[in-house]
Amino acid sequence: xxxxxxxxxxxxxxxxSKFGERWDSGPEELMVEAxxxxxxxxxxEPTQLDAAWFSTHIDEIGTGKGxxxxxxxxxxxxxxxxxxxxxxxxxxxxxxxxxxxxASGAADIALALGVxxxxxxxxxxxxxxxxxxxxxxxxxNGSAPGNFAQLASAYRAKHGVDKDxxxxxxxxxxxxxxxxxxxxxxxxxxxxxxxxQVMNAPMIAxxxxxxxxxxxxxxxxxxxxxxxxxxxxxxKSDIVTVKALQLSVxxxxxxxxxxxxxxYFHTARIAAKKAYAEAGIENPRxxxxxxxxxDCFSITELVTMEDLFISPEGGxxxxxxxxxxxxxxxxxxxxxxxxxxxxxxxxxxxxxxxYEMYLQLQGRxxxxxxxxxxxxxxxxxxxxxxxxVCSVAIIGAHDA
Amino acid sequence: MAQNTIxxxxxxxxxxxxxxxxxxxxxANAWIAPNLVGKGKGExxxxxxxxxxxxxxxxxxxDLLGTNEDRSHIDAIYFGSTTLPFSDRxxxxxxxxxxxxxxGIQAVDVSSTQRAGTTALLQxxxxxxxGANKEALVCAADHRKARAASAQELEFGDxxxxxxxxxxxxxxxxxGSHTLTVDFVDHFRGSGEEFDYGWEERWIRDEGFSKIVPxxxxxxxxxxxxxxxxxxxxxxxxxxxxxPQKLAKMCGMNPDAVADPLGAxxxxxxxxxxxxxxxxxxxxxxxxxxxxxxxxxxxxDVLIFETTELLASMSSKRGIVGSLEDRQxxxxxxxxxxxxxxxxxxxxxRGEQDKKTALTTLYRNEDTVMGLVGGRCTETGVVQFPxxxxxxxxxxxxxxxxxxxxxxxxxxxxxxxxxxxxxxxMNPPNHYGMIVFEGGGRIMMDIGDxxxxxxxxxxxxxxxxxxxxxxxxxxxxxxxxxxxPVRNAVPTAQAAE
Numbered sequence: 001x002x003x004x005x006x007x008x009x010x011x012x013x014x015x016x017s018k019f020g021e022r023w024d025s026g027p028e029e030l031m032v033e034a035x036x037x038x039x040x041x042x043x044x045e046p047t048q049l050d051a052a053w054f055s056t057h058i059d060e061i062g063t064g065k066g067x068x069x070x071x072x073x074x075x076x077x078x079x080x081x082x083x084x085x086x087x088x089x090x091x092x093x094x095x096x097x098x099x100x101x102x103a104s105g106a107a108d109i110a111l112a113l114g115v116x117x118x119x120x121x122x123x124x125x126x127x128x129x130x131x132x133x134x135x136x137x138x139x140x141n142g143s144a145p146g147n148f149a150q151l152a153s154a155y156r157a158k159h160g161v162d163k164d165x166x167x168x169x170x171x172x173x174x175x176x177x178x179x180x181x182x183x184x185x186x187x188x189x190x191x192x193x194x195x196x197q198v199m200n201a202p203m204i205a206x207x208x209x210x211x212x213x214x215x216x217x218x219x220x221x222x223x224x225x226x227x228x229x230x231x232x233x234x235x236k237s238d239i240v241t242v243k244a245l246q247l248s249v250x251x252x253x254x255x256x257x258x259x260x261x262x263x264y265f266h267t268a269r270i271a272a273k274k275a276y277a278e279a280g281i282e283n284p285r286x287x288x289x290x291x292x293x294x295d296c297f298s299i300t301e302l303v304t305m306e307d308l309f310i311s312p313e314g315g316x317x318x319x320x321x322x323x324x325x326x327x328x329x330x331x332x333x334x335x336x337x338x339x340x341x342x343x344x345x346x347x348x349x350x351x352x353x354x355y356e357m358y359l360q361l362q363g364r365x366x367x368x369x370x371x372x373x374x375x376x377x378x379x380x381x382x383x384x385x386x387x388x389v390c391s392v393a394i395i396g397a398h399d400a
Numbered sequence: 401m402a403q404n405t406i407x408x409x410x411x412x413x414x415x416x417x418x419x420x421x422x423x424x425x426x427x428a429n430a431w432i433a434p435n436l437v438g439k440g441k442g443e444x445x446x447x448x449x450x451x452x453x454x455x456x457x458x459x460x461x462x463d464l465l466g467t468n469e470d471r472s473h474i475d476a477i478y479f480g481s482t483t484l485p486f487s488d489r490x491x492x493x494x495x496x497x498x499x500x501x502x503x504g505i506q507a508v509d510v511s512s513t514q515r516a517g518t519t520a521l522l523q524x525x526x527x528x529x530x531g532a533n534k535e536a537l538v539c540a541a542d543h544r545k546a547r548a549a550s551a552q553e554l555e556f557g558d559x560x561x562x563x564x565x566x567x568x569x570x571x572x573x574x575x576g577s578h579t580l581t582v583d584f585v586d587h588f589r590g591s592g593e594e595f596d597y598g599w600e601e602r603w604i605r606d607e608g609f610s611k612i613v614p615x616x617x618x619x620x621x622x623x624x625x626x627x628x629x630x631x632x633x634x635x636x637x638x639x640x641x642x643x644p645q646k647l648a649k650m651c652g653m654n655p656d657a658v659a660d661p662l663g664a665x666x667x668x669x670x671x672x673x674x675x676x677x678x679x680x681x682x683x684x685x686x687x688x689x690x691x692x693x694x695x696x697x698x699x700x701d702v703l704i705f706e707t708t709e710l711l712a713s714m715s716s717k718r719g720i721v722g723s724l725e726d727r728q729x730x731x732x733x734x735x736x737x738x739x740x741x742x743x744x745x746x747x748x749x750r751g752e753q754d755k756k757t758a759l760t761t762l763y764r765n766e767d768t769v770m771g772l773v774g775g776r777c778t779e780t781g782v783v784q785f786p787x788x789x790x791x792x793x794x795x796x797x798x799x800x801x802x803x804x805x806x807x808x809x810x811x812x813x814x815x816x817x818x819x820x821x822x823x824x825x826m827n828p829p830n831h832y833g834m835i836v837f838e839g840g841g842r843i844m845m846d847i848g849d850x851x852x853x854x855x856x857x858x859x860x861x862x863x864x865x866x867x868x869x870x871x872x873x874x875x876x877x878x879x880x881x882x883x884x885p886v887r888n889a890v891p892t893a894q895a896a897e
Binding site: 122123125128133134136137138139140141142143145146147149150151152153154156157202203204205206208251252253255256257258259261262263385386 | 755757758761768794814815819822823825829830834836840843858880
């Protein structure tokens with residue numbers, strides 16, 4: 001394996017806009033909101049930035065292509081800005097670009113910023129994307145919930161899980177996230193919900209009801225990264241470093257080869273294994289303190305617990321129901337409320353997840369602060385279960 | 401008599417699964433058309449939203465052809481319909497592509513008359529008789545549109561028939577035919593018009609059917625040297641009650657020979673109906689029986705066949721008998737109106753997508769899209785859809801090793817699925833999922849002809865050719881394949897007994 005990036009890059013500062021129905025803001029205002037918080041946190045001037053990575057997925061709704069939307073909105077000093085887009089993992093991709101630039105020595109300080117302005121589309125749920133020319137002639141006219149819901153049917157068939165038992169387990173996933181999100185002032189949805197509410201909500205795509213789906217929100221998040229040495233020289237203590245950044249991309253096997261059974265994410269398992277190896281984690285169920293995973297739908301989070309090797313194969317239902325991932329459980333998951341309560345401004349989500357891990361590691365998470373976490377994991381998915389990109393990042397205290 | 405012994409080699413039929421209960425039509429329209437209340441009996445076939453003449457013809461032809469991948473024995477296709485999806489694009493060419501017939505075949509569309517089905521059959525017989533073709537495939541289908549609260553809405557049905565014509569291994573020998581061409585306008589549909597305009601029924605019955613049909617029948621009998629009493633089955637589409645019996649008498653045929661017009665269980669399927677009734681009759685006929693087939697419209701076609709011992713070889717075909725057994729009652733008249741484009745309804749923002757088809761892409765991937773042809777790696781044997789230059793075989797990315805591999809007639813099951821209320825569908829919830837094929841390969845595809853709660857992982861499905869999308873802006877239709885459940889209804893032809 002490559003030497004990896006463990007502890008080569010530190011997070012100098014982070015920022016996150018308020019997520020929600022931001023009727024008051026365009027993408028520029030959201031970017032500035034996240035950027036100013038990150039810059040203040042880092043304690044640097046714009047002229048200290050060497051390069052920037054900008055993630056946004058749906059440029060048709062006013063954010064725009066290329067690097068200029070970020071550079072113009074932030075009035076950056078003519079530095080390199082690279083726009084990245086990798087479906088819903090775009091935010092993690094921006095972070096990867098900035099971190100790799102610093103790790104390589106090409107940049108001393110780099111910015112990663114992701115944004116999405118979904119509430120200007122007029123859609124409930126993600127807007128219909130341009131599918132190209134061949135795909136629409138073959139593929140179903142589906143939706144994100146319809147694609148991810150298929151995990152449930154395949155998972156049930158594989159593990160022999162009763163329909164009602166799985167529905168209740170995924171309901172618990174959402175109940176847990178709402179309980180967490182209620183404590184987060186930056187979350188979009190801040191209401192607690194009951195298991196019965198989730199179970200009885202209107203159906204979106206069987207078996208996913210309204211509360212099994214994440215919200216549609218506007219938002220932006222940003223990270224400023226540098227080397228641990230520069231961070232120390234700038235007087236920073238409690239330094240948080242990046243332990244691993246891995247990305248795995250489908251090669252068509254899941255969608256075209258019968259070796260995949262449809263119940264899990266092939267890419268997630270590969271990215272997780274590589275990330276643990278890069279970070280030197282041998283027993284993730286014991287060693288990971290907390291997680292922010294890509295809970296675009298409750299069933300996604302449930303199968304992800306197995307894909308990340310936290311729950312044993314077929315054991316996620318029991319772990320979820322036992323409260324293993326609740327805020328007071330062994331490995332709290334979605335402490336900030338997750339996509340479920342933050343919504344999913346696509347380009348921002350991966351960075352929003354890292355933001356929560358960063359705050360928790362620095363002991364700055366307020367009412368929802370966990371006791372003494374050491375290692376945080378973020379997991380960010382894009383595409384659909386049958387063809388996707390998966391990012392797994394591990395960040396932790398420099399000395400962890 | 402025909403010079404050579406030619407005739408029918410095989411048949412296939414297709415009637416859509418949905419059967420609209422006529423009572424649901426008449427009760428909904430009783431306020432405006434109380435005169436039709438008495439006709440609210442029985443049921444009519446109703447194409448699903450994604451079915452049209454072309455898709456039904458493909459299904460009838462697939463019933464005929466069976467699962468044999470080699471279709472090189474078919475060297476011509478004749479498609480008769482008055483509801484062709486395209487005015488200028490070879491509709492029979494689309495059927496040919498869906499059936500993966502050889503490129504070197506002749507394909508002909510026959511239209512503009514209710515006799516289009518019988519005329520297509522006559523063309524096929526002529527081409528084989530004359531030696532131009534060895535085996536010709538005849539398809540006939542109609543997906544008829546009628547105004548709400550009209551008699552036609554009750555009388556019409558949707559359906560398709562397929563016959564193959566050749567000179568050996570015949571299930572029915574062609575004895576001869578006679579055609580009258582008379583510009584008697586009982587009804588018409590102007591170019592670009594959606595609906596038929598008809599004249600008075602009594603005039604059509606007395607001056608049209610009653611004068612033209614006997615004359616045409618007499619001509620056919622004379623040509624074949626048969627007498628009317630020789631006819632065991634008189635097959636003639638007609639919606640007038642008891643008129644076929646009256647015509648049989650007028651012609652000298654036994655009124656008991658009159659074939660069931662299928663009005664109670666299907667409705668009249670337009671240009672396809674003579675062939676639909678013929679296949680239904682053949683599925684109940686015995687060897688050595690003579691069948692007189694007549695179709696009225698702009699004159700009359702009359703064809704006479706004699707069944708052979710080989711009729712029993714058709715027992716595995718679904719035909720019309722099997723299609724009629726595979727039924728689902730539909731009582732929602734609004735659904736019928738919506739499927740037929742007769743009401744403006746709110747499709748939501750997700751229904752606003754532009755469905756423009758890149759014709760270059762369609763052509764480049766023609767066998768993939770139209771024929772459901774994937775690839776098989778000649779080195780590893782791995783099967784995949786769609787075909788690609790580099791194989792999907794794990795860890796064996798062989799390059800340019802794939803040969804065409806047909807999926808349409810292979811057994812398949814559902815691996816994963818969802819019933820989606822969010823994405824736009826003409827018939828929500830939108831069912832789709834990952835379909836895995838016996839022998840390898842998988843396709844994420846639409847699942848059709850299902851009701852909510854019916855689908856589950858592991859369910860056996862089969863492939864059907866259906867409308868994928870409508871491009872209303874440009875008047876184009878996309879076609880592709882969908883999975884439908886394999887149900888227990890199996891055809892039981894008396895001919896097999």
